[in-house]
Amino acid sequence: MTCVAAIVALAGCKSMSPQDRLTVNDKKINEIIAQMSLEEKVEMLHSKTNMSSEGVPRLGIQDIKYTDGPFGIREENGDGFRSLGWTLDSATYFPTGSALAATWSKEMARKNGWAMGKEGRLRGKDIILGPAINIQRLPVGGRTYEYLSEDPVLAARLSVEYTIGSQDAGTAVCLKHYALNNQETNRGSVDVIADERTMREIYLKPFEAAVKEGGAMCVMPAYNKVNGYYCSENAHLNNEILRDEWGFKGMTVSDWGGTHSTMGAALGGLCVQMTGDNYFGQALIDSVRNGALDESVIDAKVREILRLRFAIEPVPEDVANTIMTSQPETQQVAYEIAQKSIVLLKNDKGNLPISDEVKKIAVIGQNAVLTTAAGGIGAGVKTLYEVTPLEGIRKRAAEAGVEVVYAPGYKNYVMRMAWGRFGGGPVDPLVANSTDESADPALLAEAVALAKDADMVIFFGGTNKSIETEGSDRKNIDLPCGQNEVIKALHEANPNVTTVLISGGPTDLRALEPYSPAIVQGWWNGLEGGTALAEVLFGDIAPSGKLPFTFPRKLEDSPAYATGSFPGNNTGEDLFTLMYRLDATGYTREQIQEYIANLPAPVSEYREGIFVGYRWFEAKDVPVMYAFGHGLSYVDFEYGALSCRKKKGMIQVSLDITNLGDMEADEVVQLYVSRPDTKIERPVKELEAFERVTLKAGETKNVTLEFPVSELAHWDMETNGWTVEPGKVQILVGAASDDIRQTIETEIR
Ligand code: BGC
Numbered sequence: 001m002t003c004v005a006a007i008v009a010l011a012g013c014k015s016m017s018p019q020d021r022l023t024v025n026d027k028k029i030n031e032i033i034a035q036m037s038l039e040e041k042v043e044m045l046h047s048k049t050n051m052s053s054e055g056v057p058r059l060g061i062q063d064i065k066y067t068d069g070p071f072g073i074r075e076e077n078g079d080g081f082r083s084l085g086w087t088l089d090s091a092t093y094f095p096t097g098s099a100l101a102a103t104w105s106k107e108m109a110r111k112n113g114w115a116m117g118k119e120g121r122l123r124g125k126d127i128i129l130g131p132a133i134n135i136q137r138l139p140v141g142g143r144t145y146e147y148l149s150e151d152p153v154l155a156a157r158l159s160v161e162y163t164i165g166s167q168d169a170g171t172a173v174c175l176k177h178y179a180l181n182n183q184e185t186n187r188g189s190v191d192v193i194a195d196e197r198t199m200r201e202i203y204l205k206p207f208e209a210a211v212k213e214g215g216a217m218c219v220m221p222a223y224n225k226v227n228g229y230y231c232s233e234n235a236h237l238n239n240e241i242l243r244d245e246w247g248f249k250g251m252t253v254s255d256w257g258g259t260h261s262t263m264g265a266a267l268g269g270l271c272v273q274m275t276g277d278n279y280f281g282q283a284l285i286d287s288v289r290n291g292a293l294d295e296s297v298i299d300a301k302v303r304e305i306l307r308l309r310f311a312i313e314p315v316p317e318d319v320a321n322t323i324m325t326s327q328p329e330t331q332q333v334a335y336e337i338a339q340k341s342i343v344l345l346k347n348d349k350g351n352l353p354i355s356d357e358v359k360k361i362a363v364i365g366q367n368a369v370l371t372t373a374a375g376g377i378g379a380g381v382k383t384l385y386e387v388t389p390l391e392g393i394r395k396r397a398a399e400a401g402v403e404v405v406y407a408p409g410y411k412n413y414v415m416r417m418a419w420g421r422f423g424g425g426p427v428d429p430l431v432a433n434s435t436d437e438s439a440d441p442a443l444l445a446e447a448v449a450l451a452k453d454a455d456m457v458i459f460f461g462g463t464n465k466s467i468e469t470e471g472s473d474r475k476n477i478d479l480p481c482g483q484n485e486v487i488k489a490l491h492e493a494n495p496n497v498t499t500v501l502i503s504g505g506p507t508d509l510r511a512l513e514p515y516s517p518a519i520v521q522g523w524w525n526g527l528e529g530g531t532a533l534a535e536v537l538f539g540d541i542a543p544s545g546k547l548p549f550t551f552p553r554k555l556e557d558s559p560a561y562a563t564g565s566f567p568g569n570n571t572g573e574d575l576f577t578l579m580y581r582l583d584a585t586g587y588t589r590e591q592i593q594e595y596i597a598n599l600p601a602p603v604s605e606y607r608e609g610i611f612v613g614y615r616w617f618e619a620k621d622v623p624v625m626y627a628f629g630h631g632l633s634y635v636d637f638e639y640g641a642l643s644c645r646k647k648k649g650m651i652q653v654s655l656d657i658t659n660l661g662d663m664e665a666d667e668v669v670q671l672y673v674s675r676p677d678t679k680i681e682r683p684v685k686e687l688e689a690f691e692r693v694t695l696k697a698g699e700t701k702n703v704t705l706e707f708p709v710s711e712l713a714h715w716d717m718e719t720n721g722w723t724v725e726p727g728k729v730q731i732l733v734g735a736a737s738d739d740i741r742q743t744i745e746t747e748i749r
Helices: 026-035 038-043 097-102 106-122 152-168 196-203 205-212 235-245 263-267 282-289 295-311 328-341 389-399 441-452 483-493 529-537 575-580 589-597 614-620
Strands: 047-049 064-068 127-129 172-178 191-193 218-221 343-347 360-364 403-407 456-462 497-502 518-521 603-605 624-626 637-639 643-647 650-659 665-674 686-695 700-708 714-716 721-723 727-736 739-748
Touching (some): 097 152, 152 172, 196 205, 263 282, 360 389, 456 483, 483 497, 686 700
Parallel strands (some): 064 127, 127 172, 360 456, 497 518
Antiparallel strands (some): 727 739
């Protein structure tokens, strides 16, 4: 069909590619641009408030309103980062990125995007600043919990679905942080050095898929530099790859404070400076007037912004914010994701599910009672409510007539600003001075006494949102605040110990593991996290999450550490905190600006190349604690023989999966590919496809996994393009990267 040049609804142009659909209003948009003054155009290219940019008021074109995601629509902050104290802006707190990814569910990612988009509309927002889809390169990464996976295919598939879901609900996504924003340490100045193959095969994959297949309308260039250029002025990333190769037709908006020049950013593919107008305000007008910059460059940016503006219906002022942001149907989505995300890492003695014989449970650990919605800077959520793990357990235990007692067990660590008026030591006796403070004797004694007197101990360990946070990376992945001492003492008191880890990223479990026959990864799991966890522990549902990243045995084993490329000369100053938290630093803006100008210019060389996550551990034969894709159930699954066929450029692999247990359970079937006679350096195997399947007790289902042959391509550094290498393709299907059950071979000629 042809799309007429009025303001056309995008849904009506299904035969076009998702990006081309954005261009259906171009004729009208060009007419508008022709009527605009240079000043009006430039007014659109920088922030109006902290979370908006200007439309064209004279022509009745509305401002663009942004909101932080990715796991909750941020509360109203006005022109800054301080809450306005509204009453209707409490949102749904969704499970964080790694938890969503642990579902390995395209359906859940689509629903998550949809629910976020829905709440975005209720709040009158046009763009969600999310999903955050960088690759989890560092186990210590402050935003590892926001990001999805160490694997580009898992991250890509979920990013596409989130994007479609949100945009179907009427709110655009803004994919962030483009690109190679894999560390918080010096994120505002670090120069990431990565070769083209590494970028294409690993780090850019989720962005490429969400742009091309998902039709993402907005992309956020990141704070860091890539191969010498800030992302906001990186013509290779923004113009050559994003626009020319992937066909992106939407707009780009710099990360907050991530614009660094006028001409560089103007020519390097940035549309909107966030925040401020020192580069994309008068300086841009002057650059055009003095002939340095052609006005057509400005026009192209305005066109890209207007495409989004016309694709996304503005919510009228009197409609937005009239009902509570969080609604039962969106809360239900958060709940379903949480149910599917919980990973059973270990269940050696069958301690889980909790047996009927257990009449008294000792819940130990502050992570059982701490809420996790707020904190972590940009990704914090003012949630409507949050069921903590202890609340979830208490409620479910009461139904079963089981007594629950609780003790904090260890102190909590709460981040304090290193400088300025928020400094000083803790005042709360339950707050530690540092993450490596040893166990508190009184708290330990109290916990041990409860453990002795209970039938079962559930120890809640892990990190918290002061430890894993935007703005800084963890120093290590150790369990903080003496947790290892606590678990050992608990186990001596009562060997029936189950550990639940509440964290977003991996932790070092070497010391804990011998004392905990069952271990569960419980994540930061949204406002119904405690309910879902209790259902898994009590066996109402079977656990079905799978790890989206590797748990290394020790940090030093992981690729960036093993190759000595992190922390390198990264000393750690956070640009964002410096710029936006003058209140916390106590400095003036001028002092901070001078400070930023003199920040060191560290380099992060991605020496491990494409060998990120399990690709590294497998290639180097380094043992891990828990492998990528690992996750147990309360039932066993039988994997039948594989059949494989090629059809219309797709490889399709089918098999029967049988639930051998006596309860309904989900399994995530994973398909990896290995190239036995390859001539190039490749990982041992790489994920290509996955499917989540629900099986009743004893049920068998036939599952088909498919992927395009083109996905087998590698980036050829000599031809500077994608190439599919002919030869044998070994297809490995299993329950985890280290649990392959069936194989079959095919050939690419
Ligand atoms: C973060 C972004 C966020 C933005 C606005 C930045 O510091 O990196 O992820 O969207 O702030 O809050």
